[in-house]
Amino acid sequence: MKQSRLFWIFSCALLAVALIGGSWSAGPAVADTIELNYANFPPASTFPCVQMERWAKEVATRTNGKVKVKTFPGGTLLEAKNMFDGVVAGGADIGCLATAYQPGRFKELEVMDLPIGFPSAEVAGAVMWDLFEKYNPESLQKVKVLALFTCAPAQVLSKKAIRNLDDLAGVKLRAAGTGVAWMKLLGAAPVGMPQSDVPEALQKGVIQGNVTSMDVLKDMKYAEYCPFVTVADLWVVPFAVVMNQKKWESMPDDVKKVFDDLRREQVLWTGKYVDGHAQDAMEWSKKEHNVEFIALTPEQKAEWTAKAAPLIDEYITKMEAAKLPGKQIVEDAKKLTEKYSKELK
Ligand code: 3IO
Numbered sequence: 001m002k003q004s005r006l007f008w009i010f011s012c013a014l015l016a017v018a019l020i021g022g023s024w025s026a027g028p029a030v031a032d033t034i035e036l037n038y039a040n041f042p043p044a045s046t047f048p049c050v051q052m053e054r055w056a057k058e059v060a061t062r063t064n065g066k067v068k069v070k071t072f073p074g075g076t077l078l079e080a081k082n083m084f085d086g087v088v089a090g091g092a093d094i095g096c097l098a099t100a101y102q103p104g105r106f107k108e109l110e111v112m113d114l115p116i117g118f119p120s121a122e123v124a125g126a127v128m129w130d131l132f133e134k135y136n137p138e139s140l141q142k143v144k145v146l147a148l149f150t151c152a153p154a155q156v157l158s159k160k161a162i163r164n165l166d167d168l169a170g171v172k173l174r175a176a177g178t179g180v181a182w183m184k185l186l187g188a189a190p191v192g193m194p195q196s197d198v199p200e201a202l203q204k205g206v207i208q209g210n211v212t213s214m215d216v217l218k219d220m221k222y223a224e225y226c227p228f229v230t231v232a233d234l235w236v237v238p239f240a241v242v243m244n245q246k247k248w249e250s251m252p253d254d255v256k257k258v259f260d261d262l263r264r265e266q267v268l269w270t271g272k273y274v275d276g277h278a279q280d281a282m283e284w285s286k287k288e289h290n291v292e293f294i295a296l297t298p299e300q301k302a303e304w305t306a307k308a309a310p311l312i313d314e315y316i317t318k319m320e321a322a323k324l325p326g327k328q329i330v331e332d333a334k335k336l337t338e339k340y341s342k343e344l345k
Contacts, residue, residue, distance in 0.1 A: 034067045034251060039077035039092035042195050045219040047277060048096050048239060049073040051149065051270040055241075055262065062258045069094075080194035084242065088142050093247045099238050100177025101194055107324055108137040111333045112150060112238035113178030114315055115308040118337060121213075121278075122271030122344050124150040124236045127336040129267045135329065143242035147263055149270040150236035151213040152278035154179065157226040158209030163294055165303070174198055174210045176237050178311060183211060185307050195220070202226075212237070215274055218281035223289040229282075230294045232304055241266075268344075 038056065040049050049071070056069035072078075078086035083097035084105075099106040100113050111131065118124035128148045132140075154175075162168050168188050175183050175190045183190035191207055195216065201207045202225045209226055210216075211234060217223040248256070285291040296304065312330060319326025 032066060034255065036067065036069050036093040036247070037072060037077060038069050038094040038096075039072045039075075039083065039086065040096045041075045041078070041080040041083060041098075042073070043220065044073035046195075047151070047215050047219070047270070047274040050273065050277075051147070051266065052096060052241075054269065054273075055147070055266055058262060058266075059258060062262070063255055067255055067258075075196060080196055084143075087242050087244050090244050090246070092244075094146065094241065094243045096239060096241045098176065098194070099240050100179075103177055106137060106139045106238075106240070107319060107322060108132075108135045108139075108329060109148075109238055109240070110178065110315060111326075111329045113235055114312050114330070114333075115182070115235070115305055116312075116330070116333050116337055117305075118150070118153065118236050119233075119341055120271065120344075121150050121152045121236060121274045122268060123337060123340045124238075125267045125271035126340045126344060127333055128238060129264055130336050131329065131332060134332065135325075140240070140242070143245055144248035144259075145240060145263070146243055146259060147241040147266040147270065148239065149267055149274070150238045152215065152236070152274050153233040154211050154213055154235050154237070155232060156209060156211050156228075156230040156234075157214075157217065157222050158228050158230070159226060160208065161228045161292065161294065162209075162230045164300065172206070172208050174201060174207045174212075176212070177235075179211055179235050179237070181311060181314075182235060182308050185310065186304060198222075213274070214278040214281045214285075216281070217285045217291065219277075223281075223285040223291050226291070227289070228292050228294060229285070230296065232296050232301065234304075234308075 038052055040052050042048055052071050056071055059067050059069055077092050078095055080098065080101055083095040086092055087095040099109050108131065112124065112128050125148065128150060132145065132148055156162050165187055168186055170189050172189045172191060173183055174193055176192065180190045180192045193201065195212065198210050199220060210222060282293065316326040316330060
């Protein structure tokens with residue numbers, strides 16, 4: 001009796017070893033697996049991270065599990081300001097950055113910061129992608145670009161009601177990139193900082209509001225701190241998803257094809273997602289936090305837009321000083337915006 005029990009224990013152990021060994025000896029598949037780290041700076045709930053998870057899932061499906069993407073939201077691998085250099089140095093294989101957080105660096109893409117009149121993130125993303133393909137910016141030569149997109153048009157999220165330019169005068173508001181210069185032209189007292197630093201600044205009262213797209217009312221809980229939103233449709237903030245060039249070159253052709261085929265699709269998917277999510281967040285903020293949405297009249301909107309117009313001339317002058325075709329880029333951006341506004345929505 002005792003002996004037969006020992007026999008069983010022994011057999012089970014053998015079987016277990018055989019099974020584990022068996023799954024290891026499926027080794028070639030495991031050895032072929034490509035693992036990629038993907039860094040992002042804002043919290044997992046926000047749209048740049050939602051698009052990251054969607055991309056990771058699509059890549060896993062389309063490569064039949066050959067590529068595994070490990071995602072790092074919330075600045076756990078690289079943060080907003082060292083994202084690009086971190087990816088170039090190999091600190092992450094892939095990184096998502098807001099190009100507008102580093103003015104002067106991604107010059108051709110800065111046209112996306114200007115008052116061109118982008119009606120939505122979907123249109124802005126399509127325009128950005130075409131401009132990227134046409135101008136092939138010098139600043140992006142050291143990386144493989146996997147996607148480009150923007151947030152939805154920015155609105156004024158604030159602690160006090162802003163119904164006109166007088167209400168806006170001297171108000172300390174956080175903005176990103178060219179948004180700082182834009183808010184100065186409107187008479188506010190803007191402070192530049194990444195989205196990830198805003199919650200603390202709002203809680204400490206360092207700022208009285210944030211000029212950004214409405215998705216973050218919900219995803220970053222700004223609806224709890226900002227009972228008023230002025231819907232002014234200001235700028236969009238451009239983003240880039242970039243991959244370490246050596247890592248890219250090390251991948252097999254079938255995987256490269258999957259990544260390449262996903263690029264423009266991901267651009268449009270993200271635009272559509274964030275536009276829809278901004279609307280959802282608006283409804284949610286009304287219902288859950290009683291946030292008041294203040295719509296500017298068409299006359300007011302025209303007045304606010306006109307005040308920001310000098311940004312375009314400044315951009316062209318700066319670009320031409322750098323021997324870059326600023327005027328042509330602005331004209332293209334306007335034409336493409338018209339085209340995609342009809343084609344998309
Ligand atoms: C943004 C950046 C990180 C997470 C969510 C976000 N929604 C809109 C943006 C871009 C932006 O408006 C900003 O202000 O940085």
